[in-house]
Amino acid sequence: MPPPAPRPSSKPTGLDCRLAVLGADVRLTPHRREVFDVLAGSTDHPTAYEILDRVKSRSPGISLATVYNCLDHLTTAGLIKQVQLERGQSRYCANLHEHVHFHCDVCGKLIDAHPAADFEVTKFWSLPRGTNITRMDLVIRGTCEACAAK
Amino acid sequence: MPPPAPRPSSKPTGLDCRLAVLGADVRLTPHRREVFDVLAGSTDHPTAYEILDRVKSRSPGISLATVYNCLDHLTTAGLIKQVQLERGQSRYCANLHEHVHFHCDVCGKLIDAHPAADFEVTKFWSLPRGTNITRMDLVIRGTCEACAAK
DNA sequence: CCATGGAGTTAGAATCATTCTAATTCTAAT
DNA sequence: ATTAGAATTAGAATGATTCTAACTCCATGG
Structure with a gap:
């Protein structure tokens, strides 16, 4: 139909x-x-x-x-x-607002991190010619302030 | 015990x-x-x-x-x-090898992207002092070569 | 005004991915 | 050989999400 x-x-x-x-x-x-x-x-x-x-x-x-x-x-x-x-x-x-996420491996907390400088993906990673980038998701992992202090 | x-x-x-x-x-x-x-x-x-x-x-x-x-x-x-x-x-x-991922929103394909230059998270995003970074996961999204060509 | 149709909403069932459980087998050190 | 801990297994259980089918609501057109 x-x-x-x-x-x-x-x-x-x-x-x-x-x-x-x-x-x-x-x-x-x-x-x-x-x-x-x-x-x-x-x-x-x-x-x-x-x-x-x-x-x-x-x-x-x-x-x-x-x-x-x-x-x-x-x-x-x-x-x-x-x-x-x-x-x-x-x-x-x-x-x-443009931001990325920090995830604490210890307590599981998720924190927003805001850009301090302009960032261009293609400067750091090479992708096949013709690839069309629309957005990116960055998760930074580690130990947060409070958990690192212990 | x-x-x-x-x-x-x-x-x-x-x-x-x-x-x-x-x-x-x-x-x-x-x-x-x-x-x-x-x-x-x-x-x-x-x-x-x-x-x-x-x-x-x-x-x-x-x-x-x-x-x-x-x-x-x-x-x-x-x-x-x-x-x-x-x-x-x-x-x-x-x-x-150190790499990040590109995900095509159209066909769902996942492609590895290798670093072309050194990259330091802290240059681009500000995190609370004392945060300890161990790794990062970056997903770049968009349309892959093949799908963009259509 | 009322009828119609499409989008929004709903409860509950169904599905799907993953984790758990308890029994069994394997491995390496007594 | 014995034993303890780790690995493996099938199947059940869980948990998150999606699906289904009925129902409601609103905007539009007769």
């Missing part, structure tokens, strides 16, 4: 508002908005389950499936980042 | 041989050896399950649990690296 004709994009009214400032293209439904707000108000890179817990205080009825759904939409739109450190749960982060 | 006295480290004989060249400290049992060999002979960063498949041709009886067990030991010993790109399966890599 033929693919369905693309639906004419509706004007942003009502729920169809967008975070224009950030150039993102998602409908910010109440749940998505709350998930985003919770994440924006957290600095500890919560897991999906932790986010559910925090969103519940405002929207008691929300389900984990919806949290995952919202997180996926927000990630696709570039409003948040998914951080995959190791096997198991993904963590999420709404720090939209 | 008192902790058991540390077992006197035995001399490497028989299976207790070690990959001295690499400075690793694991007993290389036949299975671990085979898992390592399969990985060393692969450039496609296989998953645990793919490794099982490949090892099976030599050791038909090996189980997935043993593959995971071997992979964990080899990873701990620093003989291989575990690469976590996204939710889902971990991938493994026996490229022991």
Whole structure:
């Protein structure tokens, strides 16, 4: 069967508002908005389950499936980042400034590290000609201040 | 009860041989050896399950649990690296030269990228004083040569 | 205004990767 | 040979995520 004709994009009214400032293209439904707000108000890179817990205080009825759904939409739109450190749960982060992550091998804490100087991937690693780079995820690992002091 | 006295480290004989060249400290049992060999002979960063498949041709009886067990030991010993790109399966890599990974968002291919110049994390990202860095994992994302050409 | 359709939401089931458990086998040092 | 610790195993258990199918909501068009 033929693919369905693309639906004419509706004007942003009502729920169809967008975070224009950030150039993102998602409908910010109440749940998505709350998930985003919770994440924006957290600095500890919560897991999906932790986010559910925090969103519940405002929207008691929300389900984990919806949290995952919202997180996926927000990630696709570039409003948040998914951080995959190791096997198991993904963590999420709404720090939209350019940054990388430091992970303490001892206590497991995740710390944002902000750029001190401009950095160009291609200066340091060679990739096949024609490769198109869109972004990079850097995880620095070691022992954090507090754990190193012990 | 008192902790058991540390077992006197035995001399490497028989299976207790070690990959001295690499400075690793694991007993290389036949299975671990085979898992390592399969990985060393692969450039496609296989998953645990793919490794099982490949090892099976030599050791038909090996189980997935043993593959995971071997992979964990080899990873701990620093003989291989575990690469976590996204939710889902971990991938493994026996490229022991310093390198980072490029991941194609279109076809999912994972490519090793080798350093072209010396790189110091602390030149580019600021971390709290006292932080002790032991290693870093960089994933560059974008579109690979072949997919970009389309 | 009401009907329609698409997107959002939901609970719960299903899936998938990984880890655990308990029994068994192997290895190296008594 | 005996023994203790490590490795291995199958299968069960767990945990995170995704899927499914029903349901709701809103914007649009008749």
